[in-house]
Amino acid sequence: MQPVRPLLKAIGAFPRSAVFTIGAFVLLGLLAPYIAPHDPNAQDLLIAGQGPTLAHPFGVDHLGRDTLSRLIVAARTSLVGVCLVLVCAHAIGIAIGTIAGYRRGWTDELLMRIVDVGQAIPSLIVSLAVIGIAGVSYWNMILALALAWWPGSARISRAVAVNTMNKPHMEALRVLGASPVRIYFVHLLPTTIGAVLVYATADAGAVALAIATLSFLGLGIQPPTPEWGQMLVDALPYLESDPRQVILPGLTLTLAVIGFNILGEAVALNRVPKPLTSRMLAARRRVTAFWAKEARP
Amino acid sequence: MFAFIAKRARNAVLLLFLASVLCFALVVSAPGNVAILIAELRTPTATKADIAKVEEELGLNKPLLERYGFWLNGAIHGDFGISYKTGEAVGASLKSRLAVTATLVAGGAVVAFLLSLFVGFVGALWAHRAPDVVTRGSALLGASTPSFFVGALLVYAFSVTWHVFPTFGFAGPVSWVLPWLTLGFLPAAVLSRVVRVGFEEAMAKPYVLTAMSKGLSRTSILVRDAIPNIAPTYLNALGTQIGTMVVGAVVVEPLFAWQGIGDLFLTGVRFRDFMVVQACLLVFITFFIILNVVVDICITLTDPRLRLQRS
Numbered sequence: 001m002q003p004v005r006p007l008l009k010a011i012g013a014f015p016r017s018a019v020f021t022i023g024a025f026v027l028l029g030l031l032a033p034y035i036a037p038h039d040p041n042a043q044d045l046l047i048a049g050q051g052p053t054l055a056h057p058f059g060v061d062h063l064g065r066d067t068l069s070r071l072i073v074a075a076r077t078s079l080v081g082v083c084l085v086l087v088c089a090h091a092i093g094i095a096i097g098t099i100a101g102y103r104r105g106w107t108d109e110l111l112m113r114i115v116d117v118g119q120a121i122p123s124l125i126v127s128l129a130v131i132g133i134a135g136v137s138y139w140n141m142i143l144a145l146a147l148a149w150w151p152g153s154a155r156i157s158r159a160v161a162v163n164t165m166n167k168p169h170m171e172a173l174r175v176l177g178a179s180p181v182r183i184y185f186v187h188l189l190p191t192t193i194g195a196v197l198v199y200a201t202a203d204a205g206a207v208a209l210a211i212a213t214l215s216f217l218g219l220g221i222q223p224p225t226p227e228w229g230q231m232l233v234d235a236l237p238y239l240e241s242d243p244r245q246v247i248l249p250g251l252t253l254t255l256a257v258i259g260f261n262i263l264g265e266a267v268a269l270n271r272v273p274k275p276l277t278s279r280m281l282a283a284r285r286r287v288t289a290f291w292a293k294e295a296r297p
Numbered sequence: 298m299f300a301f302i303a304k305r306a307r308n309a310v311l312l313l314f315l316a317s318v319l320c321f322a323l324v325v326s327a328p329g330n331v332a333i334l335i336a337e338l339r340t341p342t343a344t345k346a347d348i349a350k351v352e353e354e355l356g357l358n359k360p361l362l363e364r365y366g367f368w369l370n371g372a373i374h375g376d377f378g379i380s381y382k383t384g385e386a387v388g389a390s391l392k393s394r395l396a397v398t399a400t401l402v403a404g405g406a407v408v409a410f411l412l413s414l415f416v417g418f419v420g421a422l423w424a425h426r427a428p429d430v431v432t433r434g435s436a437l438l439g440a441s442t443p444s445f446f447v448g449a450l451l452v453y454a455f456s457v458t459w460h461v462f463p464t465f466g467f468a469g470p471v472s473w474v475l476p477w478l479t480l481g482f483l484p485a486a487v488l489s490r491v492v493r494v495g496f497e498e499a500m501a502k503p504y505v506l507t508a509m510s511k512g513l514s515r516t517s518i519l520v521r522d523a524i525p526n527i528a529p530t531y532l533n534a535l536g537t538q539i540g541t542m543v544v545g546a547v548v549v550e551p552l553f554a555w556q557g558i559g560d561l562f563l564t565g566v567r568f569r570d571f572m573v574v575q576a577c578l579l580v581f582i583t584f585f586i587i588l589n590v591v592v593d594i595c596i597t598l599t600d601p602r603l604r605l606q607r608s
Contacts, residue, residue, distance in 0.1 A: 113315070117312065117315045117319060120316070120582070120585055120586060120589070121316075121581070121582055121585065122543075122544045122581075122585070124544045124547065124548075125547075125578065125581050128547065128562065128563070128566050129323065129566070129574055129578050131566055132562075132565055132566035132569060132571070132574035133323055133324070133569070133571065133574065136567070209443055212443060213443060213445065213548060216443075216548070217547075217548065217551065217563060218567070219563075219566060219567065229445070232445065232446065232449065233445070236449060239449065239452065239453055240457050243453050243457070246453070247450070247453075250442075250443070250446035250450070253443060253446065254438070254442045254443065254446065257441040257442075257443070258438065261437065261440065
C-alpha cells in the first residue's frame with residue numbers, strides 16, 4: 001500500500017475545482033447503473049426528438065433514448081476506458097523505464113531511442129495506425145491508446161528510476177548483498193510507481209479526450225454503448241432540428257477534460273503542495289530539474 | 298551555425314530511418330495475407346496461381362530486407378504501392394489530397410497566430426483586470442474543448458442559425474472559414490497562454506524597469522522589448538501546435554466532408570487498407586520530424602543567446 005497513501009494525501013491538496021469535476025466524473029462512472037433514471041439503450045420512437053420533460057429532464061435523442069441516462073452511463077464507459085488505458089500504458093512504460101533506469105548503458109540507450117521515436121509521433125496518429133492494422137474493436141482501441149501513451153510514462157519512470165538508483169540507500173543495499181531482483185522489485189519498482197501515479201492522474205484528461213475522438217470517428221466505442229464522442233456524432237445529422245443532443249455530450253466531455261487539465265497544470269507547475277512526503281517532493285524537484293537539463297540538446 | 302544545422306539534420310535522418318522501419322514493420326506484422334487480398338481484388342475467383350503471380354509481381358516472396366529496400370526506394374520516389382481496396386496508386390491520391398490539407402493547416406495556423414497574439418496582448422495590457430480574467434478563462438475553456446465539438450458549435454451558430462457560411466463540402470472560398478476557425482481554435486487557446494505568461498515574465502525583468510525609467514509607455518515596452526524576448530518560446534509552441542493541427546485535420550476533415558490526407562488516412566484505417574495507412578503514417582512522421590528541425594533552426598535564428606551558444 002506504499003504508493004496509495006501518498007496519492008490520497010495528494011488528492012486533498014489538488015485544486016478544488018479539479019477535485020469537484022473529477023470527483024463528479026468518477027462518482028457518476030462508479031454509480032452509473034444505480035442512478036441512471038432509464039435504460040440508456042431503451043428506444044421509444046413515439047417520443048423521438050422530444051424536448052425536456054419531467055420524465056426526461058434532458059430530452060430524448062432521435063431514437064427516443066433518454067439523454068440524461070446516456071450521459072451518465074457514458075461517464076462509466078469513459079472512466080473504465082481511461083483506467084484500462086492508463087493501467088496498460090503505465091505497466092509497459094514503468095517496466096521499460098525502470099529497466100532502462102536500472103541497467104543504464106546500452107540497454108538504456110536503445111530503449112530511450114525507441115521512446116524518442118514513439119514520442120515524436122502524436123498519440124492520435126499512433127492509435128489510428130494501430131487500429132488500422134488491428135481492426136476496429138473495443139480491446140483494439142484500448143491497446144492502440146496504450147501503445148500511444150506508454151513512451152511518456154517510460155520517460156518519466158526512467159528519470160525517477162535513475163534518480164532513485166543514485167541514492168545512498170541503493171548503494172547500502174548493494175553493500176549489504178541484496179540481490180538485483182530484490183533491489184528491483186522491493187526498492188526500485190514501488191518508489192517509481194508511487195511517483196508516476198501522480199502524473200498518471202494528470203494524463204487522464206487527454207486519454208478521455210482521445211477515447212471520445214476515436215469514438216467520434218467511429219473507430220472506438222461502437223454505437224449501442226453510450227459514449228460522449230459517439231453520442232455527439234450520432235446526433236450530428238439532426239443538428240438543425242435538435243442541437244441539444246449535440247451540445248449536451250460535448251459540454252459534459254469538455255467539463256471532464258477541464259477538470260483534468262486544471263489538475264494536470266497544477267501537477268506540471270509543481271503546485272501540488274505535498275504529493276508525497278516532503279522528502280519525495282525534493283526528489284521530484286531534482287527529477288524535474290534533471291529533465292529540464294536533459295531536454296536541452 | 299552550419300554545424301548545428303548539420304547535426305540536427307543528421308539526427309532527423311536517423312529518426313526518419315527508424316520511423317520508416319517502424320512503418321514497414323507495422324504492415325509486415327499485420328494479420329492476413331496481402332497477396333490473397335490483392336489477387337481477390339483483381340479477380341474474385343483467384344486461384345493459387347494468381348496469388349503466386351501477385352506475390353511475384355510485388356516481390357512478396359523475397360526476403361524481408363530486400364522488400365524493405367524495394368519499398369523504401371519506391372517511397373522516396375513517391376511510389377507507395379497500390380491500395381488494397383480501390384486498386385488506385387496510393388502516391389497519386391496522396392498528391393491530389395495534399396493541397397487540401399496544406400491549405401487547411403496553413404489557414405488554421407494563421408487563425409491561431411492572429412487570435413493568440415490578440416488575446417495574449419489584451420491579457421498582458423490589462424493584466425489582472427477584467428479583460429485578462431475573461432481571456433484567461435476562455436483560453437482554459439478553449440484548450441479543453443474537443444475540436445469536433447468546436448466544429449459542431451461553429452456550424453450550428455454560423456450555418457444553421459445565422460446562415461453566414463455553408464455547412465459541409467466545398468462551395469466557394471467562404472467554405473474555408475469554418476474549418477479554419479475549428480482547426481485554429483485550440484492552438485490559439487494554448488498559444489495565447491504562452492503569450493500571456495511570456496509577457497508576464499518579460500515584464501518583471503530589469504530591462505523593463507530601465508525602459509520605464511526612460512519614460513516609455515507600457516504598450517511600446519511590450520512591442521519593442523518584450524516581443525523579441527518571447528519570440529523563441531512562442532515559435533517553439535507554434536511549431537508544436539502546427540503539429541497538433543495536422544492531427545486535428547484528421548478530425549476536422551471528415552466533420553466538414555473535405556477530401557484531404559486526414560480523410561484518406563481515416564478511410565484507410567476504417568477499411569484496414571494497410572498500404573494507405575502505411576503511406577499516410579510515413580508522410581505524417583516525415584512532416585513532424587522536418588517540422589521539429591525547422592522550428593529548432595528558427596528558434597536559434599531568433600534568439601541571439603542560442604545563436605552564440607550553438608555556433
